[in-house]
Amino acid sequence: MMQDARTLIRALREPASVEALNSRQWTDLISVARAESLIGSLAHRVKDVAVPDRVRAVLRDAIEAHDLARRQAMWEADCARRALAGYPGKIVLMKGTAYVAANLDAGIGRSIGDLDIMVARDDLPVVEAALLDAGWEWVKPDPYDDRYYRDYMHELPPLIHRERDRMVDVHHTILPLTARPTPDAQAILEDAVALDDGLYVMAPADMLLHSIAHLFADGDLAGGLRNLWDINQLVRHFSGGDAEFWMKLRKRAEKHGLVDELERALRLAVRLYATPVGKGSAGWRKISDCLYVRRLLARDGYGRETRKITRFAFYVRSHWLRMPPVMLARHLWAKWRKGGKPVGEPGIR
């Protein structure tokens, strides 16, 4: 039985490596890939490699499922566009929807859940009103959570469409306001790139840095392998055609206060996905990189989460990163009094 997610990493990096797998190992690999939301990406990567018949059928299912997810994501983005047709500011698509809309490799086979968009912070009331008017509703009408989102988060409380049952997260920046780095949201909006339909995506460096901020400065690394795969794909795409990419990326990371996160992301991407990175761009190796790798690979061949202590350490870290200690204590106290478990705070999924 597979002890960790290493086989999945190797399969993504070198698709031909799966030819050596026996049926037991394939069964393990499929469970791991499903648990890490990488089954669609894996299916596309091994398209031209010989695999057993039943595996082929499973992978074809994954490809079709993600084709549909793609179409639904584009439809949802267009619904938001039409709902906000009267809004003159930029509407910037984020994460999976942006990768698909911009036709990037990172979007191939990627699972896409909610629609994530970013607008100027001053315009939130206008955008919120327009969405409510077009059929979106509050998901959590809890006053504490609502206040929490509005005061401390980088997004509005999630809205769900009453007929299509799909969620939209409206962001005004890329990290919670309580996190230590404070990215320059205005610069992100200013440099965003227009698509044909009038929606925007972030400029290359910002798009990559958002993915990195999301992974290292905002969460407990849940879904981290998928996130790091996005980073790998974005790096390969953006650095390929632009000789000055690494220099621009560095400058941008300095502007957003995300240099450490950028270096860490590049080191881990090199280590796990053999991502080609610019000379000196990944900084010095740190001993803690091993802990990150340990956490990222914590999944056994049955698809179970393993290494509970490492996982818990990163869970604690995620709260430490996103709020100062006194505020964290107050937050957990409020959650505890309401009888809610201290897991699943706003923003953690």
Place this chain on the structure above:
Amino acid sequence: MMAKMHDISLKIGPAAFRIASTWQRPLDQLTDLYKAYPAPTGETVDFTVRLEPEKPWRRFIRPSVHIGGDFWLPDAAPLPLDQGLLAAEMGMNLQMALGWRRHLLLHASSVEKDGKALVMTGLSGSGKSTLSAMLAERGWRFMGDEFALLSLDSGEIMPFPRLISLKNRAIDAMQDIASENRFGPEMKATPKGDIRHLVPPPDAIERMNEPATPALLLFPRFGHAPELRPMGQAEIFVRLTQASTNYVALGEAGFRALTRFVDDVPVKAMDYQSIDQAEELIDALWSPLP
């Protein structure tokens, strides 16, 4: 350290499963009840089901089984270990409902005669499962009591003859006609009532890869005076979309398969109070079919 898991593989119709469990007992029960099924040895599977303690200490103290796997639902209620067999069956159903894409899944039972399939669907309690089990003892081939798998291109129904899940009064009724060695353990007061599993007849298992052309769709309703009623196409279509677990996930392919099914297959709503009445009504509809 993670608890060690045991696992077995099962093949039911077109789908293959790995059932992994922290406890050996549910796997022993499955192995015994599925012994007539072909083992998918040396083959990969489509889905993994995981039966694990809800909390680590729940492995030993008041053991309770959490149903997980490749596909899972948040907030799935755990079951006591005595109901581990039911947990495994629910786990397999869940994988099919959320993950299967090679057919349109209809929450329906089906039986076959002369290469043609009778499909029965309806709300739980309508008797569709019991009817299929009963008809299987009266000259029909049992194809499944939970899911009818509608092919996306040929329009045929593929069997999915897992163990028949008998509930409450249906247990006594089947105990009167099927031999004791075909039954699993009786599980009292589960979230679905009293449950006892029944191994399908041998021909259902031997012919589990043989599809059949759907020839009649019934919406049975148990407990009302025997009657057959026509139904409008729009109502049929909408009720089938509700009876399908993957209609939305299949997109256009699901829509095409379902409209074709509704266009081609004659439909009746059927009220009945006994299996004899039902059989009489079905025979009357079945014999004039082409």
